[in-house]
Amino acid sequence: MNHIILKGGRVIDPAANRDGVFDVLIKDNVIAAIDRDIAAPDSKTTIVDCRDKLVLPGLIDTHGHVYQGVTGRFGLNADMCGVYSGVTTLVDQGGASCITLPGFRQYVIEPSKTRVVSYMSAYLVGGLEGHFYPELYRPDCLDVEATVTAAKKNSDIVRGLKAHAEIGGFSRWGVDVMRIASQIGREAALPVYIHFGQLWPKPEDGGAPVNPDSIFNQVVDMLKPGDVLAHPFSRHPGGFVEVNGSIHPMVKEAIARGLKIDVGHGSHFSFKTARIVLDAGVVPDTLGADMHGYNTIVPPPAGTPSWHPDESVHIFKGNERFSLVSAMTSMLALGIPLNHVVAMVTSNAAKLARMEDEIGTLKVGGVADVSVLDDLRGRWVMHDNEGTQVITDRMLHPAFCYRNGQRYDATATILPVAKAA
Structure with missing residues (x-):
């Protein structure tokens, strides 16, 4: 003993x-x-x-990218981001899809010393190269029945779904992708985690004109209580802060409807945006590091792209080394109380993972x-x-x-x- x-x-x-x-x-x-x-x-x-x-309590990173190998340069080693960074549980955001979930279980979840669960991608291709190729994420590349089936048959590891609501996608396809992702979430009875802030450049033909400030309210109207709005502190338009620098008027209504907010730190994080959001009285529920192979200093796999269409990853200065714990320090620097920061990565994060009866607290037994x-x-x-x-x-x-x-x-x-x- x-x-x-x-x-x-x-x-x-x-x-x-x-x-x-x-x-x-x-x-x-x-x-x-x-x-x-x-x-x-x-x-x-x-x-x-x-x-x-x-x-x-063992820290829980609500926004990981750890489908190493399959997602190319994007996916990091789970234990590097996990136990060897002081984190005991990782929620992979959108790496695996209904097609690649069996591999995620066999090659990431089972061999890792870190506990790993999945917010499975709503898209058939999952997180290949960090969504490098926009056309793989069009409405035709979602399958409601297949994704719902995979989620239900793998309920021990699938804790939610991942989708994107941003200018590049809306310019190409409007709200169709988000509508389908929301349908998957309802049929699977799982929370949907929504990326806000531009990811893809606008299409070369210009696409449909998009008012960035219109995205947030369109998406919120499709969602259900428990769904998660990500990247409140993003420097990109199309999210929590309007182009004029004010908090989007729909944010507090979204919170009142039972939607949750995850920081998703990563390379989108902006101290200026964070100040606007916090000064409006909006404090996120959870904190994920959002590390991946384009915003950390890990050697890229041979043959993978040397750049990424998300411009944030090219100007991410000074924090090329970071972790969930350094993201906690960022929250403290913004004036968020220590006890709430701890809740963001423990008890609140356990609820996002739908595992509050298992992790997120220190209890006898x-x-x-x-x-x-x-x-x-x-x-x-x-x-x-x-x-x-x-x-x-x-x-x-x-x-x-x-x-x-x-x-x-x-x-x-x-x-x-x-x-x-």
Whole structure:
């Protein structure tokens, strides 16, 4: 029998309304106790000093791209983004489709040390090269029956669906793709995660004229409670912030209808846009890192494109190394309280994954998924993809995590190196 005590850390667990200095006892692969000053059960107990660290429920990244190999340069290694970055659960956003889901299970989910689940693509081709080829995502390339069937037959791993609502697509096909994606979500009884902010350039023939500010309300009117609106802090038009720099008037109505908001940090993130959204009183529910092979410094597979039509990935300065935890630091720098930031990547994220009964909290008898972070003080410079610099006096960095009771140190090559102010 293996006993581990995480000693003297600041335990923050929003689902349990716990925030204080506690010990956490792990027995084999479950949480055995949470209390102040737990005595070692036996002489072989491992004591891990967590003083001055944050001890959190295992972090959940709600926006990963980890269909490595199949999605070309786009898909990263799950464990690099996961346990070796202090993250115990990843939600892959749109990598697998009804066609490629069996491979995702066999080659990503099953061999990974990180827990991986899927928000399956609404498109037959999934996330090939990060949606590099727009014409593969036209209305003819969705199949309602096949996608609903795949989702229902794989309900243990499929937790939702992924679709896109952006200017390039609307210029080509109008609302048809989103209408079909919404239908799939209703028939499968699954949440649909919607990408906002331009992804594809407008078609060479000009396409149909699109008012960016008209996209958000058209899409919201198709959705159901529990669906997820992504990229509220995007620098691109066509989302939460109108062209004139004001919050879209439909955002608060969408929240009132029960729709959820995921940051989806990635290369679209803008401190300026975030300030507009937060100052309007809109605080996102969850936080995903949105890392992929075009916005991190990983070696590209041979023969894959050297560029991407999403211009954000070419001007993503300063944060070429990043992680879910560094995205948490960005949220703190914006003034979002620590307890809410923790909820974004634990209890709220577990609800997005429809796994709140399994993960997202530290509970006696529950799985031993625990993330331990360094909570540093000083002065550091942070950048976004517009070149905006923000000075922060608090920096979070992953130290290690326990996934199902097994320890993994945070050694991923994508983890950022802080730049002193």
